Amino acid sequence: MSRSEEFFKLAQRTFVGGVNSPVRAFKAVGGTPIFFERARGAHLFDVDGQRYVDYVGSWGPMILGHAHPAVVKAAERALERGSSFGAPCPAELDLAWLVRDAVPSVELIRFTSSGTEACLSALRLARGFTGRKLIVKFAGCYHGHGDSLLVAAGSGALTLGQPTSQGVPEELARLTLVLPYNDPAALQKAFKKYGPKIAAVIVEPVVGNMGVVTPSAEFLEALDRLPRKNGALLIADEVMTGFRVALGGAQRALGLRPDLTTFGKIIGGGLPVGALGGARKIMEKLAPLGPVYQAGTLSGNPVAMAAGAATLTVLKREPPYKVLQDRTDSLTYGLRAIARRNRRDITVNAFGSMFTMFFTKGPVTDLASAEKADTRAYGKFFHGLRKRGVYFPPSQFEAAFVSAAHSPADIEKTLAAADAAFHEV
Numbered sequence: 385m386s387r388s389e390e391f392f393k394l395a396q397r398t399f400v401g402g403v404n405s406p407v408r409a410f411k412a413v414g415g416t417p418i419f420f421e422r423a424r425g426a427h428l429f430d431v432d433g434q435r436y437v438d439y440v441g442s443w444g445p446m447i448l449g450h451a452h453p454a455v456v457k458a459a460e461r462a463l464e465r466g467s468s469f470g471a472p473c474p475a476e477l478d479l480a481w482l483v484r485d486a487v488p489s490v491e492l493i494r495f496t497s498s499g500t501e502a503c504l505s506a507l508r509l510a511r512g513f514t515g516r517k518l519i520v521k522f523a524g525c526y527h528g529h530g531d532s533l534l535v536a537a538g539s540g541a542l543t544l545g546q547p548t549s550q551g552v553p554e555e556l557a558r559l560t561l562v563l564p565y566n567d568p569a570a571l572q573k574a575f576k577k578y579g580p581k582i583a584a585v586i587v588e589p590v591v592g593n594m595g596v597v598t599p600s601a602e603f604l605e606a607l608d609r610l611p612r613k614n615g616a617l618l619i620a621d622e623v624m625t626g627f628r629v630a631l632g633g634a635q636r637a638l639g640l641r642p643d644l645t646t647f648g649k650i651i652g653g654g655l656p657v658g659a660l661g662g663a664r665k666i667m668e669k670l671a672p673l674g675p676v677y678q679a680g681t682l683s684g685n686p687v688a689m690a691a692g693a694a695t696l697t698v699l700k701r702e703p704p705y706k707v708l709q710d711r712t713d714s715l716t717y718g719l720r721a722i723a724r725r726n727r728r729d730i731t732v733n734a735f736g737s738m739f740t741m742f743f744t745k746g747p748v749t750d751l752a753s754a755e756k757a758d759t760r761a762y763g764k765f766f767h768g769l770r771k772r773g774v775y776f777p778p779s780q781f782e783a784a785f786v787s788a789a790h791s792p793a794d795i796e797k798t799l800a801a802a803d804a805a806f807h808e809v
């Protein structure tokens with residue numbers, strides 16, 4: 385038995401399903417989760433002494449690679465000065481200004497401890513600001529596990545949502561309208577039918593959470609126009625895309641003008657951070673200025689702020705986005721070529737340094753087309769890579785990430801592993 389297997393046995397007696405977040409359990413690919421001991425640059429090291437080229441990057445935050453010296457130093461220094469004050473500290477301003485500088489739609493900002501908190505606070509704020517109740521979300525988009533947002537199915541354009549998680553009251557789920565992604569006509573219809581009741585449209589401007597799916601020009605145009613025209617707010621959930629696809633996030637890359645934006649992942653540099661920000665007149669509705677309550681014991685935590693600020697400072701001083709694009713291009717072109725040689729139908733969707741290899745002919749433009757992917761084939765491919773020291777997301781429906789620490793040699797090693805893994809699919 386490997387040490388990972390031993391640890392997993394113990395963990396299953398201690399944690400629900402052996403994990404503290406469900407995807408980590410490998411249910412979607414089979415086998416036993418790998419227990420990691422440490423990470424550096426583009427590499428993870430497991431408890432059995434195996435090294436992996438990492439494409440999970442802690443699900444997005446590690447854009448500079450693991451244990452970047454500037455981030456480690458900043459966090460260590462902050463920790464020495466005290467790990468939490470429960471009161472304002474200058475480090476909050478450092479991070480806030482870095483975010484605001486890069487994302488002009490953010491006039492005021494509020495830090496939280498996770499992306500989930502940021503998204504559910506943004507919904508409460510949108511409802512409080514507009515005095516309306518309905519929320520529009522898109523099937524396949526993930527906005528954390530707040531009750532109103534755990535409504536995902538309901539494929540018919542205007543079907544009122546059904547909770548996909550038990551424990552979400554039907555009464556609440558009914559307030560979330562679920563529409564197909566990339567379907568401007570469905571959005572138009574929703575506004576026609578429910579316009580004056582819709583508080584907000586929340587969207588991943590580039591989706592990572594059904595695998596990577598990019599928005600069409602028509603869909604973007606509808607997102608930009610319809611909420612504003614109908615007095616609803618547009619919430620760009622940039623928890624994944626913020627500082628990932630560009631310094632200014634997806635809204636900058638795509639020319640989207642959201643009223644509110646949520647952040648997480650990269651802005652915490654690998655520590656627990658989230659944020660919501662947007663137009664002053666909306667943000668001022670939050671407590672203590674306004675009537676919408678929102679709070680957090682560890683919000684604006686000095687160690688997390690320091691790690692986040694160090695990360696954004698490196699991103700700003702030495703923007704890696706061009707190199708990230710080149711590396712990701714080499715990888716995705718390579719994967720497509722290998723698939724062709726092996727006569728496999730795959731679709732590789734990518735945006736900046738996020739990508740997903742779907743085991744389907746494609747195109748993949750929404751949840752329905754993503755779900756056509758052969759998840760068993762993906763599972764075999766995943767384990768083929770794992771055996772050869774390459775760690776992909778343990779689910780077909782997740783984004784993979786290239787970091788600034790991935791070298792051309794890492795990409796080559798990955799492509800060689802992919803070639804061998806394809807023979808086993």
Ligand SMILES: *Cc1c(COP(=O)(O)O)cnc(C)c1O
Nearest residue numbers: 498499500526527528623624648
């Ligand atoms: C990860 C993610 C979240 C949730 O953030 P947590 O920090 O895991 O709570 C929300 N929205 C998007 C788009 C995400 O990728």
